[in-house]
Amino acid sequence: MSKEQQALAPAEMLDELPMRPRQWLIVVLCLGILALDGYDVLSISFATPGMTAEWGLSKAALGVILPLELLGIAFGSIGLGPLADNDGRRRITLASLVVVTVGMLVAGLAPNVFILGAARVLTGVGVGGMLATATVTASGFCNAKNRAMAVVLVAGGYSLGIYLGATFLSPLLQAFDWRITFYLGAAMSALFFPLVYFFVPETVSFLSERRPEGALQEVQRIFRTLGHEEPASLGEKRAVHTEVISPLSLFKPGIAFVSTILILAYFGNIATYYYFVKWLPALTTEIGYTESQSAEILGMISLGGVVGSIGVSLASRAMSIKPLMIVVLLLSGLGVASFPLFTGSFAEMSVVGFGTGLCIFGAISGFFGLWAISFPPRLLGAGSGLVLGIGRGGAVLGPFIPGLLFTAGYSFQTVAIIMSLGSLIAGVIVIFLPRWSEVKEDLVAA
Structure with a gap:
């Protein structure tokens, strides 16, 4: 040394x-x-x-x-x-x-x-x-x-x-x-x-x-x-x-903007994710596929998630995690929105499901990397805990809102587009996320 x-x-x-x-x-x-x-x-x-x-x-x-x-x-x-x-x-x-x-x-x-x-x-x-x-x-x-x-x-x-x-x-x-x-x-x-x-x-x-x-x-x-x-x-x-340290520490001058962006982005993406994985088996069965085939599709999505999580991890060594997250969030939204267009073929549905799982699971994993560069070390536990806690509210809304939409008569395609907005909006607002080093002096001064 x-x-x-x-x-x-x-x-x-x-x-x-x-x-x-x-x-x-x-x-x-x-x-x-x-x-x-x-x-x-x-x-x-x-x-x-x-x-x-x-x-x-x-x-x-x-x-x-x-x-x-x-x-x-x-x-x-x-x-x-x-x-x-x-x-x-x-x-x-x-x-x-x-x-x-x-x-x-x-x-x-x-x-x-x-x-x-x-x-x-x-x-x-x-x-x-x-x-x-x-x-x-x-x-x-x-x-x-x-x-x-x-x-x-x-x-x-x-x-x-x-x-x-x-x-x-x-x-x-x-x-x-x-x-x-x-x-x-x-x-x-x-x-x-x-x-x-x-x-x-x-x-x-x-x-x-x-x-x-x-x-x-x-x-x-x-x-x-x-x-x-x-x-x-x-x-x-x-x-x-x-x-x-308390949750209020995350809304002091200099860090409140970071906390707000991360909460909104994670909330939106997790809502899209839980819509996709919770409703997909029922929806694919409804359009004529067997329960076994629906389970296979969910397995392909999970396998894509494993690959995506590893891929985002490795990619973060070659490029900054922020632009990487913007890309995978936008691709997650596009995958969820377009999925109903590929349900006519089991093979196509498997490929699109794998690709969407790769992006949406990769995005969920990538958020942890965003927290690591966005929150100061002394607030990292409180910050990640607060974002996770509020974000899991999106987990409840993700399956709940589609139920209301389907009951109101909206089609699979329309509901998919609406629910994809969580990831798409998350990708847009992450653009405005500053790094911890960019707000450090403001927080210390406060």
Whole structure:
């Protein structure tokens, strides 16, 4: 390590140092944590037929149960994000894994729909906490060169969780009843607790800025574990870092504009996404395809999502994440809007579904990279948590609005165009998003 690097604060040193295998391991574990979110979304869908048969649930009852975890995710993201910035990302991640494990286990043991509903909300709270901390943690252990790529790759764990969940659950449900979906979720989240406990330390940026007792010794231990020469000090501490972080911190002068753009853009894109994946199986079945074919199309969309998440991650190394996101958001909207034009052929529908999934999942992953360059490190947990929490409101509206439109007599093509506007508008407003470095001086001065 050069003398110039030794003079930097620890977090700035990590920005310049090459990444070691232990840092990449942390990135992989954070990716796995995000995969639990994708599995959680998928699990309730796979459990629905068995739940309906066992408890005689109506469509109205299912309409209440299916989005309950989204309500919990909103509470968890908004509430636990600021706690992560104040009390530590590692602590909140571990607590969230415990909550998810308990929630999944209770859902599997639930004797009735009311207990199941409460368990789904509880699981969502834990997932929301993991969403608010996983990418922040990955970002904190990456150097500047690899940060955007790693964060987007971690966010791609969501689509990977959906794809792997579908792959493993299909044969399991032939041997067991619907409760296996939740037992498997509980086992996976329980498995991640010791992995995170032993291999994912607190972020260096948090220790350097909050400075709990023994912070320097802990930072030095982390550097030794990572394989880097340890820093001699924590660097200069700024008074601005002593404030208690809350959601209101994101709407102070200098950062409010960034927060507003990211909330609106993520909300719009997630609404388009949930329309596409929730309604597509029913719509394709309605126009004459079998349930098996509809499931294949959804599988192609998920596979496209895995490719898209990886592709956006790799592309972010060659170009800035902002223009990349503008492109994939606009292509997502165009794919959703044009999809009904290709439903006459299963092969064409598969290709368009794969391409649209590639873009729309890639965009969802890319938002995590946008947050990493748009929010200052001390607000990253609160910022990503708030955007995720409010954005998941789009997840509820995404399936809800098309129901009203179809009931009013609008065609598949018309509804597709209307619902594509979420991604299209998101792509336009991201054009006006400034980087954190462009507003840094205003915020510090405020």
